[in-house]
Amino acid sequence: MNEAMLTAFVVAALAAAMPLLLTAIGETVGEQSGVLNIGLEGLMLVGAYASFAVTLASGSFTLGFLCGAVAGAALSSLMALLAVRLRASQIVVGIGLTLAGTGLTSMLYDASYADTRPHLPPPTPVPIGPLDAIPVLGPALSTQPTAFYLTWVMLGFASLWLHHTGPGLRLRAAGQRPEALAAVGGRVLRLRVGAVLFGGATAGLGGTYLALVSAGTFTPGMTHGLGFLAIVVAMLGRGRMLAVGGIALVYGIFVAIGTALQLTTIELSNDVITMAPFVVVLIVLAAIGLKRTRGGQEARPALPPALATPYPPGD
Amino acid sequence: MSAPARALDVLARTVAPLVLAILGSAVVLLALGANPWAFYADVLRFSLTGEGWQQTLTAMAPLLLISLGLIVSFRAQLWNLGYGGTYLLSAAVVAGVAPAVFAFLPYGAATLLLLVLAAGVGLILALIPASLKAWFGTNEVITSLMTSFVAASLANLLVKGPFQDPSVSVPQTRVLDLEFMLAYVPGTRVHLGVVLAFALVILMHVMLTRSSFGTRIDVLGLNPRAAAHAGIHVPRMTVAVFVVSGALIGLAGAIDMLGLWGYMRTDWNPGYGDKILPFVFLARLNPLGSVPLVGVYAVLATGGTLAAQRAGISVDLLTLLVALVLFFMVIVEYLAARHSVGRSYLPRGIFKAVRA
Numbered sequence: 001m002n003e004a005m006l007t008a009f010v011v012a013a014l015a016a017a018m019p020l021l022l023t024a025i026g027e028t029v030g031e032q033s034g035v036l037n038i039g040l041e042g043l044m045l046v047g048a049y050a051s052f053a054v055t056l057a058s059g060s061f062t063l064g065f066l067c068g069a070v071a072g073a074a075l076s077s078l079m080a081l082l083a084v085r086l087r088a089s090q091i092v093v094g095i096g097l098t099l100a101g102t103g104l105t106s107m108l109y110d111a112s113y114a115d116t117r118p119h120l121p122p123p124t125p126v127p128i129g130p131l132d133a134i135p136v137l138g139p140a141l142s143t144q145p146t147a148f149y150l151t152w153v154m155l156g157f158a159s160l161w162l163h164h165t166g167p168g169l170r171l172r173a174a175g176q177r178p179e180a181l182a183a184v185g186g187r188v189l190r191l192r193v194g195a196v197l198f199g200g201a202t203a204g205l206g207g208t209y210l211a212l213v214s215a216g217t218f219t220p221g222m223t224h225g226l227g228f229l230a231i232v233v234a235m236l237g238r239g240r241m242l243a244v245g246g247i248a249l250v251y252g253i254f255v256a257i258g259t260a261l262q263l264t265t266i267e268l269s270n271d272v273i274t275m276a277p278f279v280v281v282l283i284v285l286a287a288i289g290l291k292r293t294r295g296g297q298e299a300r301p302a303l304p305p306a307l308a309t310p311y312p313p314g315d
Numbered sequence: 316m317s318a319p320a321r322a323l324d325v326l327a328r329t330v331a332p333l334v335l336a337i338l339g340s341a342v343v344l345l346a347l348g349a350n351p352w353a354f355y356a357d358v359l360r361f362s363l364t365g366e367g368w369q370q371t372l373t374a375m376a377p378l379l380l381i382s383l384g385l386i387v388s389f390r391a392q393l394w395n396l397g398y399g400g401t402y403l404l405s406a407a408v409v410a411g412v413a414p415a416v417f418a419f420l421p422y423g424a425a426t427l428l429l430l431v432l433a434a435g436v437g438l439i440l441a442l443i444p445a446s447l448k449a450w451f452g453t454n455e456v457i458t459s460l461m462t463s464f465v466a467a468s469l470a471n472l473l474v475k476g477p478f479q480d481p482s483v484s485v486p487q488t489r490v491l492d493l494e495f496m497l498a499y500v501p502g503t504r505v506h507l508g509v510v511l512a513f514a515l516v517i518l519m520h521v522m523l524t525r526s527s528f529g530t531r532i533d534v535l536g537l538n539p540r541a542a543a544h545a546g547i548h549v550p551r552m553t554v555a556v557f558v559v560s561g562a563l564i565g566l567a568g569a570i571d572m573l574g575l576w577g578y579m580r581t582d583w584n585p586g587y588g589d590k591i592l593p594f595v596f597l598a599r600l601n602p603l604g605s606v607p608l609v610g611v612y613a614v615l616a617t618g619g620t621l622a623a624q625r626a627g628i629s630v631d632l633l634t635l636l637v638a639l640v641l642f643f644m645v646i647v648e649y650l651a652a653r654h655s656v657g658r659s660y661l662p663r664g665i666f667k668a669v670r671a
Contacts, residue, residue: 038460082645086645088649091396092592092593092641096593097638098589099589099635100638100639100642102634103631103632103633104635106634107347231457235457269472274468278461282447282465285453286451289453293450303454
């Protein structure tokens with residue numbers, strides 16, 4: 001492989017990893033607060049469509065990203081209202097979000113762009129100055145837009161906020177022991193509503209990144225299960241943002257390997273790559289379960305204890 | 316509340332979300348410049364008149380079986396969300412091996428073997444989340460969902476690999492000869508799988524409402540700790556519930572392949588489970604009650620596909636309509652429960668926690 005191919009490889013890996021990473025940041029915050037949102041697929045699609053339509057009309061990527069975040073947060077407000085406030089099952093509402101997002105965006109696309117199938121130009125990359133000279137990584141980074149860097153900044157802030165600030169600790173308490181948090185005057189529902197809306201916004205941003213940067217267009221159902229993968233990434237990360245970032249990058253590298261292998265004689269089906277993360281998470285969950293039942297070293301619990309349980313509990 | 320008043324109350328709570336969702340979709344149709352009146356008239360015309368009712372009944376077969384699978388597991392407060400992949404993998408296996416099985420075995424034996432095989436695929440897939448839940452207490456929402464994705468990818472791999480028909484350029488299984496498909500009920504174009512589905516609805520209804528197994532499922536669903544105190548072996552019961560649920564959903568794949576489609580393509584996914592889920596809850600997890608509600612969805616799906624084409628809109632309006640049913644159901648039930656200061660008649664699944 002020559003350097004140009006390696007650069008293309010890195011660019012492909014990042015293009016695959018970033019939408020997943022953005023979505024997983026919000027899902028991690030949500031899961032830590034005790035809300036399991038399985039409607040990410042719908043939220044991503046809504047964000048992708050809204051940002052695509054707005055950027056196509058206005059020519060502004062910034063406006064597109066803003067609208068994508070707003071659209072994701074808007075749809076996720078249903079989760080905040082129905083599941084957190086009215087205490088309906090998070091699973092049922094999540095399935096509803098996926099259905100609503102998929103149905104709505106597919107209909108709108110069909111009504112507005114199905115005949116013309118427009119594409120967007122790539123967003124302007126951020127100049128990186130002398131770093132450009134680094135082999136492989138330099139040229140790859142020099143093609144990345146502002147959103148790429150902002151995502152990593154957001155990851156860092158989310159990590160700091162979640163683990164080193166008062167509100168962040170309270171949010172994690174809402175997922176660990178909501179009744180204990182409430183006893184010391186914490187507001188469980190407000191924290192969870194905030195976490196859900198933040199998760200909706202980042203899922204919308206994930207969809208936006210996919211549509212505006214990675215694909216340059218919107219197609220119905222373009223997420224292909226990426227929203228569910230984000231749940232996996234958040235779950236494997238177990239609340240540690242840096243792990244979330246690492247896992248998303250590993251996923252991106254695997255996707256890029258799959259694409260690269262299609263150029264060679266080795267056949268590695270897309271389905272194997274799609275399947276792999278889900279197999280891994282099953283194995284990890286089984287291993288954690290085994291470790292806990294064997295009574296060995298107390299394993300870090302795979303999921304916050306209050307995950308997917310409404311507060312206050314009871315009928 | 317007297318019995319008739321209560322029945323009326325339940326009926327109102329069941330119909331209201333459907334009416335609201337249909338009205339909501341009508342607003343969407345208006346916004347897209349289509350005539351909602353003509354659309355819904357088309358839906359009824361294509362799904363009920365002429366040959367339509369037979370197509371609607373045929374569409375109900377897999378939907379009823381998947382509903383039964385969901386009902387069994389949701390009644391036990393176990394979330395088997397593996398329905399999507401389970402259906403697809405069972406369908407792929409049946410479509411893939413059917414031509415060979417029919418070549419070696421007589422028609423009746425081959426059909427029976429394929430039905431058992433599909434149920435077996437569903438059963439094995441269900442064992443993954445079931446055993447993780449039973450032994451380690453791992454949240455079955457996640458594990459069944461993950462299993463579903465693995466199964467869906469496996470289905471694709473099989474159809475592209477060993478089961479692919481080499482004589483066609485697109486990846487799909489060999490088309491089953493018409494003579495090997497499930498026979499029609501005499502005088503109709505409704506295959507016998509529909510009859511089997513209805514028979515299983517009655518069987519499951521009796522089992523869930525009149526047998527000790529059904530009672531144990533309900534007790535487990537109400538309170539697993541109480542169930543353990545009542546002498547119910549919770550892990551064994553968890554596995555049993557998942558196995559029945561998975562087998563029924565697997566059966567749906569076989570009946571759909573042998574009765575309706577005859578072959579399987581890659582990346583084909585009717586998404587039955589997600590769309591039928593709100594209706595299963597509206598039926599209050601009652602197998603007999605699910606028949607009219609599955610019927611409503613079958614009418615919308617059968618008639619809606621053609622009606623959407625004629626109205627020039629995407630058939631995904633139906634997906635949106637189903638989502639609206641789900642959201643309105645939650646809101647109506649919440650308001651009704653508050654209004655009558657009584658507890659919700661809706662199965663606890665909707666408003667109760669998922670146990671970790």
